[in-house]
Amino acid sequence: MNKIIVVNKAAGMTSHDVVNKIRKIFNTKKVGHTGTLDPDATGVLVVCINDATKLVQFLEADSKWYIAEVLVGRSTDTFDKSGNTIKEVPVLKLSNEEVDECLNTFKGKISQIPPMYSAIKVNGKKLYEYARNNQIVEIEPRTVEIFEISRITDVIKDGEFYKFQIKVHVSKGTYIRSLCVAICDKLGYPGLMNSLIRTKTGVWNIEESSTILDIEHGNFKSYSMLEAVKNLPSIEEEDCVYKALHGMKISPSKIYDILCENPQRIAIKQDDKLIAIYDFDKEIKGYRAVRVWN
Numbered sequence: 001m002n003k004i005i006v007v008n009k010a011a012g013m014t015s016h017d018v019v020n021k022i023r024k025i026f027n028t029k030k031v032g033h034t035g036t037l038d039p040d041a042t043g044v045l046v047v048c049i050n051d052a053t054k055l056v057q058f059l060e061a062d063s064k065w066y067i068a069e070v071l072v073g074r075s076t077d078t079f080d081k082s083g084n085t086i087k088e089v090p091v092l093k094l095s096n097e098e099v100d101e102c103l104n105t106f107k108g109k110i111s112q113i114p115p116m117y118s119a120i121k122v123n124g125k126k127l128y129e130y131a132r133n134n135q136i137v138e139i140e141p142r143t144v145e146i147f148e149i150s151r152i153t154d155v156i157k158d159g160e161f162y163k164f165q166i167k168v169h170v171s172k173g174t175y176i177r178s179l180c181v182a183i184c185d186k187l188g189y190p191g192l193m194n195s196l197i198r199t200k201t202g203v204w205n206i207e208e209s210s211t212i213l214d215i216e217h218g219n220f221k222s223y224s225m226l227e228a229v230k231n232l233p234s235i236e237e238e239d240c241v242y243k244a245l246h247g248m249k250i251s252p253s254k255i256y257d258i259l260c261e262n263p264q265r266i267a268i269k270q271d272d273k274l275i276a277i278y279d280f281d282k283e284i285k286g287y288r289a290v291r292v293w294n
Contacts, residue, residue: 001026002051003222008209009037009045021212022047034059035201038177040082043198044206052225054291058265058277059228062202063147065169068193070180073161075190079115079177087190090160094187096151099164102186103149106179111141115177145171146179163194203231225274225293226267232277233259234267244268244276245294250287252280 007018015036022031032053034046043066048056073091076083148169155164166183168176177193184191199206210220226234235258243250252262259266266287268276274293281288 001028001049001222002225003049004052004055004225004228005047005049005215005220005222006204006209007045007047007215008206008211009042010211011040011042013212014039015045018045018047018212022049022215025215032056034062035064035172037198038080038196040080041196041198043196044201044204044209045198046201046204046228048228049222051293052228054293055225055228058291059202061172063169063171064174064198064202065167065200066176067152067165067167067197067199068176068180069163069165069195070183070191071158071161071163071194072184072187072189072191074192075181075184076192079175079181080193081195083192088160089189091162091189094155094162096155096164098187099151099155102183103151103166105186106146106149106183109143109145110182112144112175112178112182113139113141114175142173144174146174147171203228224272226269226272229267229274229277232265232267233261233263234269235259236269240268241270241275244278244289244292247289247292249284250278252286255287 005022007022009015009018015033019031019033023029026049028050030050030053032048034048034056037043037045046059048059071081072094074088075086077086078084146168148167150167151164152167153165155162168179170176170179176196180193181191197206208221214220235255237258240250240254240258255266256262262280264280266278267274268278276289276292278287279290280286
């Protein structure tokens with residue numbers, strides 16, 4: 001089975017827990033996922049099985065959609081509600097208009113510092129390992145992109161604090177916990193991410209996902225490798241298929257004759273099966289095979 005399964009991850013499970021469950025269900029070690037979800041987060045986790053694991057490197061770059069709840073007035077060391085409280089500040093008043101104006105400033109490319117409790121490696125060691133040992137380490141900011149961000153609930157009072165939900169579409173590598181904290185900081189208060197649901201990653205929606213329990217009972221849908229790259233221009237021309245099967249270069253003029261454009265990345269298919277992914281390579285002035293499935 002060389003397939004993709006879209007899992008609706010439950011809260012309390014790590015992404016690695018999901019991978020282990022899928023390994024046991026399908027009796028295979030070759031399982032990988034395309035983007036870590038925090039244990040408290042829920043929603044879409046795309047899992048690749050057997051030869052489909054060779055797609056992980058391409059699918060990891062997909063943009064992602066989330067719904068997050070922001071809590072204004074309290075901060076923690078983990079940037080979410082599970083951590084130890086660092087600061088609490090009563091919020092006297094916060095309006096929809098203030099929040100909307102703040103959110104608009106985050107659209108586009110922004111510099112973001114990842115949370116200390118994350119799996120990013122510094123000098124070969126994960127950040128959360130430093131955090132657990134109370135070690136201080138310098139974290140390099142990274143550039144990410146916020147394609148869309150909007151408030152989807154009213155700003156409501158929650159005890160001494162305020163909360164609201166946002167919907168965001170972001171680039172690979174964006175930490176929503178860090179985004180929530182930055183939003184609160186811009187509003188002039190400490191803050192955190194109260195909850196998180198990933199609603200879409202790449203071409204996969206949460207409506208297409210299945211719970212682990214569903215999968216254990218055989219009540220799920222699997223997807224082909226070709227379906228996973230349906231956002232890429234695809235070619236099934238005979239000469240291109242031959243060259244792909246032999247890992248040969250394909251000329252840009254050939255691709256242009258077929259597609260009337262020269263995209264950065266293309267998929268080569270044969271008989272409704274994905275057989276190769278090609279990238280345009282400036283150095284060879286042509287399309288180079290980056291992965292071939294014979």
